[in-house]
Amino acid sequence: MFYKLSNTTDLMSIESTFDAKFKFPLLYRTSPIINGLSEQSLPIITMDQSQSIDYAIWGLLPQNFNEGWESFQNLSNTLNMSLDNAQQLDWINNLLMDQRCAIIVSGFFTSYYYNGEIYPFYVYEKDHKPFALAGVYSILNDGFLTVSLLTSSLKDDLKGVHNLGNDFPIALSHHNYEEWLSQDLDLSDEGIINLQKLELKAHTISKEFYKNDIVFDSILERAQYSKVPVLSIK
Numbered sequence: 001m002f003y004k005l006s007n008t009t010d011l012m013s014i015e016s017t018f019d020a021k022f023k024f025p026l027l028y029r030t031s032p033i034i035n036g037l038s039e040q041s042l043p044i045i046t047m048d049q050s051q052s053i054d055y056a057i058w059g060l061l062p063q064n065f066n067e068g069w070e071s072f073q074n075l076s077n078t079l080n081m082s083l084d085n086a087q088q089l090d091w092i093n094n095l096l097m098d099q100r101c102a103i104i105v106s107g108f109f110t111s112y113y114y115n116g117e118i119y120p121f122y123v124y125e126k127d128h129k130p131f132a133l134a135g136v137y138s139i140l141n142d143g144f145l146t147v148s149l150l151t152s153s154l155k156d157d158l159k160g161v162h163n164l165g166n167d168f169p170i171a172l173s174h175h176n177y178e179e180w181l182s183q184d185l186d187l188s189d190e191g192i193i194n195l196q197k198l199e200l201k202a203h204t205i206s207k208e209f210y211k212n213d214i215v216f217d218s219i220l221e222r223a224q225y226s227k228v229p230v231l232s233i234k
Contacts, residue, residue, distance in 0.1 A: 001077070001079065001080060001165075002079070002080045002108060002109070002110075002149065002151065002169055003035070003036045003037055003077075003079045003080070004033055004034060004035055004036065004108070004109050004209075005033075005034045005036070005042070005103075005105050005107070005108050005109075005133075005149075006031070006032055006033060006034065006105060006106050006107040006108065006109070006122070006124075006220065007030060007031055007034060007042075007043070007104065007105050007106050007107075007130075008030050008031070008032055008106045008107075008220070009030065009104075009106045009129075009130040010030065011025055011028045013130065014043070014053070014104055014130050015053070017129060017130050017174045018045060018053070018102075018104065018130070018132075018174055018177075019051070020045055020050070020051050020052055020053050021051070021052060021053065022043070022052075022053045023052055023053065023054050023055075024055065027041075027055060028043065031215075032215060032217070032219050032220050033209070033215050033219060034058070035212055036058040036059060036079040037079075037212065038212075039057060039058070039059070039069055039070065040057075040058050041055040041056060041057055041058065042055065042056055042058050042103050042104070042105075042147060043055060043103070043104040044056045044101040044102060044103050044104065044135060044137060044145070044147055045101060045102045045104070045132070045177070045181065046099070046100075046101045046137060046145075046181070047098060047099065047100050047101065047181045047183070048098075050178065050181055053104065054145060055145070056101070056135075056137050056144075056145035056146055056147035057069060057144060057145065057146045057147070058079055058146075058147060058148075059072075059073050059077070059078050059079050059146060059147075059148065060078040060081075060092070060136065060137070060138055060146050060147060060148035061078070061138055061140060061146045062091050062138060063091070063094075063095065063138045063139060063140075064138075064139070064140065064141050065138070065140055065141070065146075066140075066141055069146070078148045079148065079149070080148060080149045080150070080151055080169070081148055081150065081151065082150070082151050082152065082153070082167050083134075083150045083151065083152050083170070083187075083192065084152075086136065086148075086150060087187070092136060092148075095136050095137070095138055096136055096187065098183075099136060099137050099138065099139075100134070100135070100136055100137075100180055100181060100185070101135045101136065101137045101147060101181070102132035102133070102134070102135065102172060102177040102180060102181060103132060103133040103134075103135040103147060103149055104130055104131075104132055105130065105131065105132070105133055106124060106125075106128070106130050106131075107122055107123055107124035107125075107220070108123050108133065108169055108171075109121065109122055109123065109205075109209065110123055110158060110161050110162030110168075110202065111162060111164050112160075112161050112162060112163055112164075112228065112230065113163055113164055114227065114228050114229060115227060117227070117228075118164075118210075119204055119207070119225060119228045120204065120205050120206075120207060120209040120210065121161040121162070121202045121203065121204055121205065122202060122203060122204075122205045122220050123158065123161070123200055123201070123202040124200065124201055124202070125173075125198065125199070125200060125201075126199045126200065126201050129174065130174065131171060131172060131173055131174060131177075131198055132171075132172040132173075132174065132177040132180070133149045133150075133169045133170060133171060133172065134149070134150045134169070134170035134172060134180050134195070135147050135148060135149050135150060136148055136150060149169055150169070150170055151167035151168055151169055151170065152167060152168065152170050152192055153166040153167050153168070154189055154192055154193050154196075155168065155193060155196045156168070157200065157233075158200070158202065158233070160230050160233055161202045161230060161233055170192065170195065170196060171196060171198045171200060172195060172196070172198060173197060173198040175197075176195060176197055176198075179195055180195060200233075201233060202233045203222045203223075204222065204223050204224070204225055204228065205219060205220060205221065205222070205223050206218075206219060206221075206223045207223075
């Protein structure tokens with residue numbers, strides 16, 4: 001499961017990179033670790049407002065849902081879901097047609113199991129620029145947005161730093177994220193593969209990452225381990 005993200009890019013750099021303005025700029029905060037298990041909001045660009053950056057609560061709820069976020073997440077964790085599964089669920093598949101979004105991040109995290117231990121990796125754009133993850137969003141009765149990041153097993157560039165599952169976030173560059181938002185998007189396997197042109201890097205970070213209540217300034221810095229066979233990808 002991908003339940004933590006990172007966003008350390010300042011507001012002006014995000015707006016410049018994506019050629020879009022924040023609706024509520026005073027609400028934006030950078031964070032080395034965003035823990036979706038504690039009801040966090042993520043900056044997103046939606047299909048119908050591609051020049052604007054809005055906020056959505058991380059963890060998709062059904063369209064026009066009336067009840068609480070926590071009660072739904074306890075029944076069905078929707079911080080992320082595979083694109084294949086989303087297409088098979090009526091309440092989500094309908095959203096895929098008209099309510100796709102780009103989730104703005106500076107990185108995400110993977111886990112690698114080796115010889116009885118699990119090692120965390122920080123994954124980021126090769127030049128440390130902000131990028132987007134493919135997502136789908138809903139609009140609640142009170143007007144708030146909720147979002148889930150979508151995963152796919154079609155491209156396995158990161159299998160060397162993540163072996164606890166076959167799916168990975170669908171990472172999009174600031175050059176081609178608009179293709180994901182296009183009404184003409186091809187949601188076939190070939191269409192999704194063609195979207196993923198972003199060059200990513202990754203390195204091991206401190207195992208303190210797995211402690212939900214611990215965040216410190218150097219948490220994203222490279223950590224050295226003597227036992228793990230892969231320490232980074234370039």
